[in-house]
Amino acid sequence: NPHELENTLHRIDGKGYKAYKDIAGRHAFDRFTLSIDHVQADPFAAPSRARVVVPWAVAGLPEHATATPVRARAARDWLARNFRRAVRDERDLAIDAGAQTVLDRTACLFTEAGVELRFTVHLPAAGRKILGRQAATLLTEKLPERVATAVEPGQRDEAALRAHCDAVEDQVALRAALAERGLVAFVAEGAVLPRASGIDDRPLQGAIPFEPPESLAVTLAAPNAGPVRGLGIAKGITLLVGGGFHGKSTLLNALKVGVFDHRPGDGREQVVTNPDAACIRAEDGRAVTGVDLSPFIHDLPLDKPTEDFSTDLASGSTSQAAAVMEALEAGTSTLLVDEDTSATNFMIRDRRMQALVAPADEPITPFLDRIRELRDVHGVSTVLVMGGSGDYLDHADTVIQMQAYRPLDATARARQVTADHPAGERALPDRPLTRPTPRxxxxxxxxxxxxxxxxxxxxxxxxxxxxxxxxxxxxxxxxxxxxxxxxxxxxxxxxxxxxxxxxxxxxxxxxxxxxxxxxxxxxxxxxxxxxxxxxxxxxxxxxxxxxxxxx
Ligand code: ADP
Ligand code: MG
Known part of the structure; x- marks a missing residue:
């Protein structure tokens, strides 16, 4: 119990740090149980690991917070964040409660016994000597106060808890609605997509809110928010075009993380993407093992076969081909591709280059020549950012032009352009792409x-x-x-x-x-x-x- 823990801490005050081992184990407090699972070996090691379990009767959570697994996940996430807030001025207590994304975390779990919070404690020391009295205040006075603030009714902000659960439940429902509406992604009106900076995932202040073009707007039903209007990105091939800096990558990046739920106020809490979507990019230098790259790369010089390809040092195009085949292996139905992170020779080969270098001398079949086959034979959709080459216009079902951060439906204009400037016949690949058997x-x-x-x-x-x-x-x-x-x-x-x-x-x-x-x-x-x-x-x-x- 807390008195025993207090006594132990007083007893080891001033001793060598190793004596902290004496507090490992379970301690029953009035309103929860504290378990010290791992005691750090010295003051400079990673902090000690501990848990509190607050019994259900003490936590007294509202019924809605445990009504469904989705709401329970959201409530756990909220409680972990609330604990982090409660201990924010305690340097020695910390919890890994996440940032903008609401994931299934182990920081807070709902168990049979109650609400379990898992956190770290830096056990205080002066040099290598135990500061036992300080540790006792931390663990037997401050901790119970902070746990109560974070978890117990009366102290909690019930409205914020409900809003958090509602928002997550809505995202899961919106994401689930995509397939039946023939969509791969949805971006709600008013969403805020750009981030504060490359290292700060919070919304950019003063950003222009998302506004869907009328012709591509759909309305989906969310259980809590009700009908939500937004841009529906249909299955098939969607091109995101537009001038540099007009917001193409920002939109695609929001779609990439649309497979996860976001906290209310994030700006992306009503941006959802097909849950199996895969991001495809070039990554030269990576290792590739036993992947059939032949749909994209074949007849390499020196007869290196590509049906079962391995390398310790992939090139840009090889790595991107591997990414596509691996995503198919993992069962994806939606590919997200950005020109900024693609290998040019994997994405395109224009007419002039086809004329100069004979097909027999070019091992790469560009993605351009597979994108329709992926859609028609394999049911795999692609959302592609391509501002630099018009070759894909022939294949697109939908063309969205980003103009000063506003999406426009450019599909009809793109049709006109392809009619006015025909790309000419392309030699089609002589072998089909087959979905790989899992390795x-x-x-x-x-x-x-x-x-x-x-x-x-x-x-x-x-x-x-x-x-x-x-x-x-x-x-x-x-x-x-x-x-x-x-x-x-x-x-x-x-x-x-x-x-x-x-x-x-x-x-x-x-x-x-x-x-x-x-x-x-x-x-x-x-x-x-x-x-x-x-x-x-x-x-x-x-x-x-x-x-x-x-x-
Ligand atoms: P592109 O891929 O078209 O070249 P980006 O998506 O990289 O453009 O966007 C360029 C810049 O504009 C980024 O710094 C981004 O933060 C900013 N930005 C994107 N969308 C918005 C918006 N809706 N409001 C304000 N700034 C934005
Ligand atoms: Mg870009």
């Missing part, structure tokens, strides 16, 4: 080496993940909302590696961990994980060097 992977090639029974998973910066001996650069993997998702990717990769044997189909094996077995990952006391999508875990796995594909 079989030798689990031990994921190499999850353990230390003291724990796989070493470390997130070094926003996009570097190390799992065991591997270092993965995920800077080109999108969308990753935050480091908590990176850590969870590490967990999934490690567990796949420990499974042993052969992973019969990599995407299915990943999906199992993300769905049926997710609880096994959240059981660990870590409060700094957030559930990623299959697409990003598969993308991370595909980038592992030394991945062993079984034929």
């Amino acid at each position: 079989r992977i030798r689990a031990d090639s994921l190499d999850p080496r353990e230390r003291k029974g724990r796989v070493r998973i470390k997130v070094r910066d926003d996009d570097t993940l190390s799992v065991g001996e591997h270092t993965l650069d995920l800077s080109a993997v999108e969308p990753l909302a935050d480091r908590a998702q990176l850590r969870a990717i590490g967990q999934v990769l490690a567990r796949l590696g420990q499974q042993g044997g052969t992973l019969e189909a990599a995407p299915a094996a990943i999906a199992k961990w993300l769905e049926a077995d997710w609880e096994a990952i959240t059981e660990r006391p870590d409060g700094d994980l957030a559930r990623p999508r299959l697409q990003e875990v598969a993308a991370a796995l595909s980038r592992l060097r030394g991945l062993a594909v079984v034929r």
